[in-house]
Amino acid sequence: MANYLATGRRRKRSREDWIIDTAVYLLAAIIFAICLYPFWLSIILAFNEGTDARTGGIYFWPRKFTLDNFKNLIDDPAWAKALLITFFRTVLGTTLIVLFTTTVAYGLSFVNLVGRKVYMSVMIIAMYFSGGIIPYFMVLRTLHLINNFLVYVIPSMLNIFYCMVAISSFQGIPPELGESARLDGAAELTIFAKIILPISKPMLATIAIFTAVGQWNSWYDCAFFTQNKNLRTMGYLLMAIINKASLANQSMDAYAASAASSTVTTMSVQLAAMIVAVGPILLIYPFFQRYIVSGITIGAVKG
Amino acid sequence: MAVDERKKSVWKRIGKQKQIQTFVWAGLLFLFVFNFVPMFGIIMAFENYSIADGVKGLFTSEWVGLKYFREFVNDYNFFSLIRNTLVLSLSKMVFTLPLPILLALIINEIRSRLVKRIVQTVSYLPYFISWVIVAGFCQLFLKSNGIVNNMLISIGSIEQPIAFMTGKQYFLPIAIFTACWKDMGWWAILFLSAIAGIDPNLYEAAEMDGCSRLKRIWHITLPGIKSTITVVLILSLGNLLGGGLGGSNFDQAWLLGNGGNSEVSEIIQTYVMKIGLSKGRYAYAAAIGLCQSIISVVLVFTSNFFSKKVSGDSLF
Numbered sequence: 001m002a003n004y005l006a007t008g009r010r011r012k013r014s015r016e017d018w019i020i021d022t023a024v025y026l027l028a029a030i031i032f033a034i035c036l037y038p039f040w041l042s043i044i045l046a047f048n049e050g051t052d053a054r055t056g057g058i059y060f061w062p063r064k065f066t067l068d069n070f071k072n073l074i075d076d077p078a079w080a081k082a083l084l085i086t087f088f089r090t091v092l093g094t095t096l097i098v099l100f101t102t103t104v105a106y107g108l109s110f111v112n113l114v115g116r117k118v119y120m121s122v123m124i125i126a127m128y129f130s131g132g133i134i135p136y137f138m139v140l141r142t143l144h145l146i147n148n149f150l151v152y153v154i155p156s157m158l159n160i161f162y163c164m165v166a167i168s169s170f171q172g173i174p175p176e177l178g179e180s181a182r183l184d185g186a187a188e189l190t191i192f193a194k195i196i197l198p199i200s201k202p203m204l205a206t207i208a209i210f211t212a213v214g215q216w217n218s219w220y221d222c223a224f225f226t227q228n229k230n231l232r233t234m235g236y237l238l239m240a241i242i243n244k245a246s247l248a249n250q251s252m253d254a255y256a257a258s259a260a261s262s263t264v265t266t267m268s269v270q271l272a273a274m275i276v277a278v279g280p281i282l283l284i285y286p287f288f289q290r291y292i293v294s295g296i297t298i299g300a301v302k303g
Numbered sequence: 304m305a306v307d308e309r310k311k312s313v314w315k316r317i318g319k320q321k322q323i324q325t326f327v328w329a330g331l332l333f334l335f336v337f338n339f340v341p342m343f344g345i346i347m348a349f350e351n352y353s354i355a356d357g358v359k360g361l362f363t364s365e366w367v368g369l370k371y372f373r374e375f376v377n378d379y380n381f382f383s384l385i386r387n388t389l390v391l392s393l394s395k396m397v398f399t400l401p402l403p404i405l406l407a408l409i410i411n412e413i414r415s416r417l418v419k420r421i422v423q424t425v426s427y428l429p430y431f432i433s434w435v436i437v438a439g440f441c442q443l444f445l446k447s448n449g450i451v452n453n454m455l456i457s458i459g460s461i462e463q464p465i466a467f468m469t470g471k472q473y474f475l476p477i478a479i480f481t482a483c484w485k486d487m488g489w490w491a492i493l494f495l496s497a498i499a500g501i502d503p504n505l506y507e508a509a510e511m512d513g514c515s516r517l518k519r520i521w522h523i524t525l526p527g528i529k530s531t532i533t534v535v536l537i538l539s540l541g542n543l544l545g546g547g548l549g550g551s552n553f554d555q556a557w558l559l560g561n562g563g564n565s566e567v568s569e570i571i572q573t574y575v576m577k578i579g580l581s582k583g584r585y586a587y588a589a590a591i592g593l594c595q596s597i598i599s600v601v602l603v604f605t606s607n608f609f610s611k612k613v614s615g616d617s618l619f
Contacts, residue, residue, distance in 0.1 A: 134344075
């Protein structure tokens with residue numbers, strides 16, 4: 001990336017440069033802090049004794065370090081189950097979405113496909129218009145997907161936006177690559193799986209990351225499409241706590257009331273849960289962030 | 304004859320492509336079930352529909368015409384729902400669009416490559432966490448003995464802690480702030496890549512002519528990303544009622560809304576959920592949802608029309 005500021009390096013920095021640079025670095029520091037500090041504060045408070053944290057004054061470092069909040073969370077069977085469900089839906093959902101979406105995209109990437117124009121219009125109509133949540137619920141209910149684990153993974157299997165991204169990626173692959181295999185009589189599915197997918201790894205990674213993050217974070221489908229306690233996801237449990245806590249006064253502390261000797265509070269367990277929920281994202285973020293920029297720019301080109 | 308010949312060859316061509324046609328039809332079947340059947344299902348808004356009848360009920364239920372729409376207009380929540388939806392959408396739009404541009408300009412002016420990368424990477428981290436977590440952060444910072452209240456008390460601007468989360472006058476500022484916090488860095492990526500595409504010679508020439516840095520930003524950078532700004536503006540206009548760029552109206556209203564601020568935080572989308580899925584009045588909820596959909600469709604077409612006029616680009 002050529003930076004036009006580099007051209008100014010030869011000459012002396014003017015007074016204006018000093019002022020602007022100072023302002024820019026100051027603003028950059030503020031942005032950096034605003035974006036990261038909420039995460040940091042949650043982490044240190046999740047590792048601090050809850051009863052101690054309630055007295056306030058903890059801003060940069062834990063005062064009374066403890067793992068009790070996390071222990072409390074894991075000991076709660078509801079949270080352990082939610083963690084498992086969330087993990088499974090993320091793995092299964094991501095696999096299904098990536099495979100199904102790219103298979104459909106592969107078919108649509110052939111320019112000589114009969115009816116291609118009509119198919120693409122159908123996709124675009126489906127992308128911009130919907131019947132709304134209630135008729136959608138009706139369809140899920142008719143298909144017996146309500147109160148069913150599959151509601152997390154099946155209805156989102158085809159993502160039209162990612163499909164468009166995959167189509168343009170497949171169209172960038174020279175057609176000769178599949179041609180020789182095709183002449184040898186290989187099935188299209190084989191060509192797709194053995195030749196096309198392996199060379200599309202960066203695109204697959206981009207789609208997989210965005211899908212996985214979405215699946216991991218999701219609370220909406222759990223809140224509205226299931227009532228089954230065994231299917232609760234982490235996002236849902238967190239939502240339930242947070243919704244309740246914003247009304248409840250902090251002094252009415254369920255945990256503290258039940259066990260006077262315990263150091264955990266509702267807030268500290270909630271923070272531990274939040275850390276468990278964002279932890280995986282924070283951990284893989286440095287590795288996947290290089291795919292992000294490519295992800296949004298492909299999307300933007302398709303606009 | 305000629306038509307027959309062509310028809311035959313189309314079928315022949317499809318026959319030759321039957322494998323890839325199968326892939327595509329699998330996708331179309333999926334869209335039919337999960338997108339087009341619900342679109343058709345919207346007719347339940349005009350029927351005395353019961354969810355127990357499933358899809359079949361759409362054909363057998365009694366037709367009641369505009370009954371539910373009349374009920375919605377007469378609903379005692381009607382005006383506040385419309386007002387809340389519009390106020391939340393418009394005020395978020397006003398703030399969430401300029402900030403990513405500003406952020407992109409700031410990041411672009413950073414001289415050190417390393418600092419630039421770090422600040423940019425950190426700025427779009429919030430985009431990847433869920434609104435549930437953001438609501439949790441809000442609670443943590445805004446609770447009665449949280450950082451914000453403590454700070455306000457220590458500088459002496461308040462004496463008693465403020466109940467931010469339940470005060471109705473705070474809902475909108477919190478919603479706007481969190482929307483900016485979460486999506487600012489993400490949309491800045493788009494503007495930064497547009498800035499990277501500007502011809503560096505323009506800057507050099509301007510500098511030779513003694514153009515100051517601020518003037519270069521004003522006369523070269525901003526005009527250089529004008530078309531990107533237009534596209535993003537149009538995209539967010541199309542989804543105005545959903546919450547603009549981030550599409551976050553529902554999440555915010557559901558997660559930050561509560562009994563204390565429901566007067567301003569209840570929007571059409573959350574009301575549809577409460578009436579439909581919680582109270583079981585599906586047909587009425589579908590009618591309310593349809594009202595919002597109609598406004599949205601009009602917005603999509605209007606913004607698409609302007610997009611074609613202004614930039615020559617169109618979404619479809």
